[in-house]
Amino acid sequence: MSNEIWVVAEHWRGEVHPVTRELLARAKELAAATSAKVVALILAREAPPLAAKLGGLSIDEVVCVSDAERERYRPRPYVDAAAAVIRKRSPSAVLVGATMSGHEFAASLAASLGTGIASDCLEIEWKDGGLMARRPAYGGRLLEGIQWTKDGIAVASVRPRAYADPGPGSGEAPPITEEAAAIPPEALDSEIVAFKKEEGETVNLADADVIVAGGRGLQVPENFSVVRELAEEIGGSVGASRAVVDAGWIPYPHQVGQTGKTVRPKLYIAIGISGAIQHLAGMKTSETIFAINKDPNAPIFKISTYSFVGDALQIVPKLTKKLRERRGAASPA
Numbered sequence: 001m002s003n004e005i006w007v008v009a010e011h012w013r014g015e016v017h018p019v020t021r022e023l024l025a026r027a028k029e030l031a032a033a034t035s036a037k038v039v040a041l042i043l044a045r046e047a048p049p050l051a052a053k054l055g056g057l058s059i060d061e062v063v064c065v066s067d068a069e070r071e072r073y074r075p076r077p078y079v080d081a082a083a084a085v086i087r088k089r090s091p092s093a094v095l096v097g098a099t100m101s102g103h104e105f106a107a108s109l110a111a112s113l114g115t116g117i118a119s120d121c122l123e124i125e126w127k128d129g130g131l132m133a134r135r136p137a138y139g140g141r142l143l144e145g146i147q148w149t150k151d152g153i154a155v156a157s158v159r160p161r162a163y164a165d166p167g168p169g170s171g172e173a174p175p176i177t178e179e180a181a182a183i184p185p186e187a188l189d190s191e192i193v194a195f196k197k198e199e200g201e202t203v204n205l206a207d208a209d210v211i212v213a214g215g216r217g218l219q220v221p222e223n224f225s226v227v228r229e230l231a232e233e234i235g236g237s238v239g240a241s242r243a244v245v246d247a248g249w250i251p252y253p254h255q256v257g258q259t260g261k262t263v264r265p266k267l268y269i270a271i272g273i274s275g276a277i278q279h280l281a282g283m284k285t286s287e288t289i290f291a292i293n294k295d296p297n298a299p300i301f302k303i304s305t306y307s308f309v310g311d312a313l314q315i316v317p318k319l320t321k322k323l324r325e326r327r328g329a330a331s332p333a
């Protein structure tokens with residue numbers, strides 16, 4: 001087993017997915033404790049140009065596997081190639097973003113390597129000389145800790161935004177090692193026929209810098225408009241607690257929390273949200289948290305940067321109006 005932590009890079013249309021940088025930055029922190037090397041693995045039609053986009057992250061190496069058949073992600077050709085190079089180097093851990101394709105990829109990779117996987121993790125840390133992952137269990141009712149037996153490669157998929165994105169690096173590109181991994185014809189067992197854009201409202205909470213989120217404290221669905229108006233005024237995305245998603249006030253893609261999105265905006269405004277542990281799990285690492293709640297003992301205030309005790313239905317429209325006036329725009333009657 002080599003003293004290396006690997007991160008499998010995810011990319012789309014020539015750009016590296018932010019989760020790759022997030023995991024490389026976390027891998028660097030973990031590696032510091034054991035003087036391990038941090039290695040990114042890129043499988044692509046042409047991997048080196050993507051490796052150049054990992055400059056400035058101070059990682060030790062990028063292993064590039066280039067092949068025309070790897071134009072787009074397909075499970076078998078990707079997993080077979082990754083497993084082949086990973087077996088060769090036998091790193092102590094392999095981290096994968098828990099994205100739509102990452103879930104499938106990580107599970108297939110672990111099966112191919114004959115090792116254990118911790119999937120959809122929120123945290124990866126050292127414990128008693130080994131890696132430990134924390135992930136929601138029993139439908140999110142508790143966080144379980146998973147440790148790997150010491151002689152296996154630890155494979156984990158980790159949620160996007162579980163760690164901060166250091167941003168696209170512009171520094172010196174990391175050293176590249178090119179590896180060949182032939183694709184046997186039987187591995188080309190599926191083909192991507194087309195990509196279709198999702199219809200309807202698109203919600204990009206994970207990448208939002210500002211989120212205005214509402215909860216049951218708004219009392220009736222019609223009052224959720226105060227959240228939308230404030231979000232629109234400050235250019236934020238709209239988030240919600242599960243209570244209001246379950247009640248049908250707003251669709252699931254807006255839900256923040258353990259069974260919703262994990263977010264890390266610069267500003268998170270929580271309006272009429274109590275701050276249940278499952279909600280906090282998805283937003284507690286926001287840079288600045290501004291909470292409005294009429295209960296001074298609401299748990300959200302334990303983690304908020306700015307706390308407003310009062311009726312959100314009074315405060316929020318006034319706040320939006322003030323901001324509008326400041327901007328010099330005409331406020332609605």
Ligand SMILES: Cc1cc2nc3c(=O)[nH]c(=O)nc-3n(C[C@H](O)[C@H](O)[C@H](O)COP(=O)(O)OP(=O)(O)OC[C@H]3O[C@@H](n4cnc5c(N)ncnc54)[C@H](O)[C@@H]3O)c2cc1C
Binds near residue numbers: 216256272298311312
């Ligand atoms: C397995 C599991 C997974 C879960 N996953 C999630 C998840 O992903 N995300 C999530 O959010 N929840 C999740 N939950 C639910 C979570 O436990 C809470 O029930 C939920 O977050 C509560 O939502 P809320 O804060 O909107 O409502 P409440 O807990 O009812 O809080 C409403 C708050 O509004 C305040 N309030 C009332 N009136 C006003 C007013 N006029 N002005 C200002 N404040 C007011 C109240 O003081 C209260 O604090 C999960 C639960 C389970 C069991």
